[in-house]
Amino acid sequence: MxxxxxxxxxxxxxxxxxxxxxxxxxxxxxxxxxxxxxxxxxxxxxxxVIHSGLYYKPGSLKATNCIKGYKMLLDFAEKEGIPYDLCGKIVVATRPEQVPILDGLYERGAQNGLTGFKMLDAAGLREYEPHVKGIKGFFVPQTGIINYxxxxxxxxxxxxxxxxxxxxxxxxxxxxxxxxxxxxxxxxxxxxxxxxxxxxxxxxxxxxxxxxxxxxxLRIIPFRGEYFEIKPEKQYLVKNLIYPVPDPNFPFLGVHFTRMIGGGVEAGPNAVLAFRREGYKKLDIHARELWKTLTWPGFQKVAAKYWQTGLGEMYRSFSKAAFTKALQELIPEIQESDLIPGGAGVRAQACDRNGGLLDxxxxxxxxxxxxxxxxxxxxxxxxxxxxxxxxxxxxxxx
CATH class of the missing domain: 3.50.50.60 (FAD/NAD(P)-binding domain)
Incomplete structure (x- = not known):
């Protein structure tokens, strides 16, 4: 008992x-x-990634737990001798229409109590990440990396x-x-x-x-995120962490660059529907689980709303060239030949009956x-x- x-x-x-x-x-x-x-x-x-609490609605469970949990995690890592690195990240707007969203994110971070933010112009971005192409961005010093x-x-x-x-x-x-x-x-x-x-x-x-x-x-809808790794001789293109301005209409952050605590640099992830809950490979299929996903009324509403974005993500899943093109928005120098297949994860995304993706x-x-x-x-x-x-x-x- x-x-x-x-x-x-x-x-x-x-x-x-x-x-x-x-x-x-x-x-x-x-x-x-x-x-x-x-x-x-x-x-x-x-x-x-050790997240700073930048993206989350002030007062939400995500925001309050992230900010509190961040401090608790770092204290725990210090006490237990777990390596981590608060290397910071930049968030980059590459197109004019992204600038208002970027500015809103900056405000949200301030509301969530983050300090030491630094707004950057194109030249300022290159000081942090010399190979990035952007028109505006900001630096978040609290973001870091660890092995969970x-x-x-x-x-x-x-x-x-x-x-x-x-x-x-x-x-x-x-x-x-x-x-x-x-x-x-x-x-x-x-x-x-x-x-x-x-x-x-x-x-x-x-x-x-x-x-x-x-x-x-509610129903858990599995979304697979696939990564590439940057081959060693091209890892100089990324110093730390580089993120795009997220699409406000899609509950994922978009492809980004992440230096890992054990060495190496990951690029990704995309976000595609997984055909089984533990579907880490493209052709991992569990017929019963997939059927339960496809017949859930909430998922059908999500698919109707996001079908164009979803098709784009699926295309990037099967086309390395398309994946590379998405990465080139941030680092134009990156080439298809610089990427080697990495790992994948599956995110458990709760979806309610009305098509709400619980944030x-x-x-x-x-x-x-x-x-x-x-x-x-x-x-x-x-x-x-x-x-x-x-x-x-x-x-x-x-």
Whole structure:
């Protein structure tokens, strides 16, 4: 019998479990994970950026958790000796129509409490990134890079030192509940627990459905982000991090350049519909999962609204030349021959029945469960803050 069972060994699940044990060491806490190590999916495919809180609506859960979580993450990295680099980034407008959006982002960053911003003209941009072509931009000193897999491993280590338990290879197939207890049933075992905390990422909607009788009103839509790496002899083209002005009509940041903490430079990602929830390759298809995506009324509304953008993203997925052209908006010198295939990640994007792509974190409470149903970027940066928030919700019940 456990007091709390956390489903999901990614960064949010582990941060939540760690915060619970730090605050209430006497509670018996279990993390179950279907893979055989931590951080296999969204966390392990993360680009490694420490986000500053620039993009998020002031007062939103994203904004407040990112700013608080940012400080907590850096403190944790310092204490545990995890390498990171606050190298800063530039956000670049390449066309006149992007300038008002850029100016709005600058204001939003100020509202979110960021300091040390520096507005840049074309010459100023080149001082930070000599190979960038832009008409206006700004520098964000707070942005950095880290390895989130390493962060996760340290969360898990600290959680276990406090007496927490992690069981791997446990895929949840059912949750049975009565007034006081839940039975979490996996393909291999079953666990009796007073409270379930669902941090199942790409399957968070499915696990949430296990915790209630009526249909939940959202569906996880998987979007794959594909990266190229810049070959070593051309990595001089990028000093740190270079981002475009985001399209306000599309909930993704657009292709950008990221120096990685372990060396090398990534370019990407695009954002294409994945044909299975863990579809890291173009031809990864799970017929039942794809059918559930395509028949979800919310997705059909999203597809009707964004079909042109979606087709462009899909074209870039299959055309290296088109992907290169998108990158050349920021760095004209980059050539198709400079890019070698990199990795890919899948983002768990919650979509409601009306076609709304949830932009903020979504936490749904039930009598015996807390479901973290949407934890998009900057969830990794914010993980300790989100974990603390969920831990506090959980501990109110004990």
């Amino acid at each position: 456990y007091d709390i069972t956390v489903i999901g060994g990614g960064i949010v699940g582990l941060a939540t479990a760690l915060k619970i044990k730090e605050k209430s060491p006497h509670l018996k806490v279990l993390v179950i994970e279907k893979e055989h190590e931590v951080a296999v999916h969204q966390t392990g495919h993360n680009s490694g 897999k390493v962060v996760c491993e340290k969360y898990a280590e600290n959680f276990q030192k406090l007496g927490g338990q992690i069981n791997f290879g446990q895929r949840v197939v059912e949750i049975r509940q009565n007034d006081h207890l839940s039975m979490v049933i996996t393909a291999q075992n079953f666990y009796e627990t007073k409270l379930v905390i669902n941090c199942a990422g790409l399957y968070s909607d499915k696990v949430a459905q296990f915790t209630q009788q009526t249909p939940i009103d 903020d974190f979504s936490i749904i409470e039930r009598p015996n469960a807390i479901n973290v149903c949407n934890a998009p970027s900057p969830a990794a940066t914010s993980s300790l803050s989100i974990g603390l928030t969920v831990a506090e919700l959980a501990l109110k019940r004990f």
